[in-house]
Amino acid sequence: MKFALSLLVGAAAAQCGKRSPSYLTWTADSFIEHGVEKNFHYTQATLYLGYEAAYELTGDEKYAEWYRNQIDDAVVLEDGTIKDWDYEFYSLDDYRIGNNFLWWYERTGEEKYRKAADIIREQINRHPRNQAGGFWHRRPVYPNQMWLDGIFMADTFYAKWTKMFDNDNTTAWDDILKQFVLIDSHTRNHTTGLLAHGYDESKTAVWADPVTVNRDSGSAPLVWDRAVGWYFIALLEAIQLFPESHEGHSILVGFYKDLAAALKKAQHKSGGWWLIMSEPYPGMEGNYIESSASAMFTYGWLKGIKLGLISKGEYYKAAKKGYKLLTNRFVRADDECLLNWEGTVEVGSLCCNGTYEYYISIPLQTNDYKGVGPFMLASYEWETY
Template sequence: MLSLLLVVSLAARGLAATAALPASYAIWAADSAISRGQGNGLNASGAPLVSYEHGELQWALRLLYEKTGNKTYFDYIQQGVDRVVTSNGTVIGGYGFTTDYQLDPIRTGPTFLYLYNVTGQQKYKTAADKYRQQLETHPRTTQGQFWHKLRYPNQGWLDGIYMGDVFYAQYTHDFQPSNTSAWNDIQAQFTLMYQNTLQNATSPPHLLYHGYDHSHTASWASPDRGHSPEVWDRALGWYMMALVDTLDIFPTSHPGHDALLSILRTLAPRVRDAADPSSGAWWLVITQPGRTGNYFESSGTAMFVYALLKGVRRGYLHDDGVVAAAKKAYRYMTNNWVVANADGTMNWLNTVQVGSLDGNGTFEYYTSVPTDVNDLKGLAAFALSSIEYERLR
């Protein structure tokens, strides 16, 4: 039976309220992505592709497989990875290792570790080892922060925490649990990013700028710590998701666990309060609410809902209105960004294509980037947020 929310949403779009749609938005989103071949280890031309977006979807599919037992999700994960990991564990599909030194591809690493733990196949461990070896020589700032990419010297971006450090933590947990130096380093990645991007303004929202240039040479680098000028919702969303996912992995006996917990508990109520009071959603550029050209963006909103609900569920956060805020945002998402298709799939709207600090990092830049339908960065985040929302029931 359709939920009242689905019925109202469909009726508002002039669709038949009796359409045969899944009762779970998480399943609907995942099944829709699979039906379109999204996140399958291939690019649009059918060539192997290592993609952080695929890694994000695979994380959601893994959770759905564990929740439902539907092996379709596991098989899809494995098939996608097998397109970029050869039989001897070589990673193909555009992964450049020391030639590129990018953090983005490492987001597929948690899937390699998951498949190794489930199947015992050595090739997945060999592929994960390659990513771990990259971290040994990955360039850093003088403070120790990983550069986001080789082509962005001395720059740390919030995005990179999600891309690199969830894997770093999982690998350490699985194979080097007593490696105190590694746990110290993982904590440092989160802490340095937080310290160098935290807004010092006297008025809210007191959140995190998109990134910083420790060398102060980028055109956008501020005199104060070299941070970028705006708070971009998806960058902060990546960081928030990384916090709640890494806290699950980080040993509670290590002081770094409390350090990450403190950051989460500081940011979560500020994220809650930064939501638009009317819609409950978050602006693309959080530092400029209501400014002409700004809009409610779907990937960041979904990421915040996931992080806030998971944080409360896992006991990392006290509720303090966090759940109510997340539920309000979730209702906005399903009412405005989910569209039912005639073939039984759903479309996902209003995800901005990209956000980069390659340019000037201004409000005008962020708002000039187009949005996509079914952009996987947003669709996967919606699946994740739906998994957490449906746990409430």
């Protein structure tokens, strides 16, 4: 069954002579060897966060060189345009890579990275919105829908760009805050503190039940773990960017603390979290402890402790348990002693009926960057604690 993942890996590091390994550098080295397709997809953008962390940890230029080779010419052209970018396709997923462009601009000062980021920022200005001002997840297939995923994909880039180039623009900060407030107010269950996958303002989607979470919310019925993970990371990113003088900073800190507490209640005794977190599904046949969100939540706690948002006394033990699960259950060494990452669900979408049967039908993937990148972030926080 899906949840019967190998527990060999506490031994995997030892098999490779890595009895006290840096899991971050082992992962970074391994995926250089595995090879990573060059494009601007959000999965690659998520993995590259891990290489930023590996470079921060070690200062080893091989990670920066490899990362830059992934971006230059294959994604960002010399004139600052983005290879194969569609100026008429409006999908929040495609905007995540803008954060990576800004990392390179900060590092090098090269205008091509600023120009590439500006392309995405200008596309955000044109992006369709629902009547309340929230970004559609994608046009035309998800009209009036906001997903937790989209907050991670677009709004922290929007905040990062604003911080760097337009910090005094209160209207922009208000707009960024609006995205978080809308998704939180329509999807958070105030009993559990967890958030459903998304909502449809028009309430026309087959899954948009007006009474499941908040009356008249148009919310999806279920809490899908990775969507919550995207949102958890996005909150941390935005909190570090928002001006402390803006009311949004304290609002986002409140959202983060509430969700951190809800995740503590939802953590399984193994240290991980169920694919579908809403009752009555934890422990139900077909459900399983999933690796990408388990990495995201573990990272989110460790980072929150470091930032002083949550207390070490309350969260460190749970975070330690979570990280131990990641390394014991989801890391596998192959015959060449390259690290492989297991147990990440391929996708989760509100394209369909939003049922439990839909979510558990999606296959698991090995070496899915949506799990690898968050594991690298969690490893960085653990190894620098």
